[in-house]
Amino acid sequence: MFKDKRYYKLMIPFLIVGLILVYVLPAEYLVLIPLIAIIYQLLYHFLFNNDKRSKNKKTTL
8 A cells, every 4th residue: 555656646735734734723623633644544545445446346248
């Protein structure tokens, strides 16, 4: 998973948003930052793992 180029291309916007939130949000809301990581992992899982599943399926006519 970590060797995939798509993983890093998708990670860049989430990393930027996370770093901005560290500096912008007050300390009470910094608990929300792990939520960004969870959303990223779910998005990566559903966007790119579905491609692998569809390639593995055998087509029967």
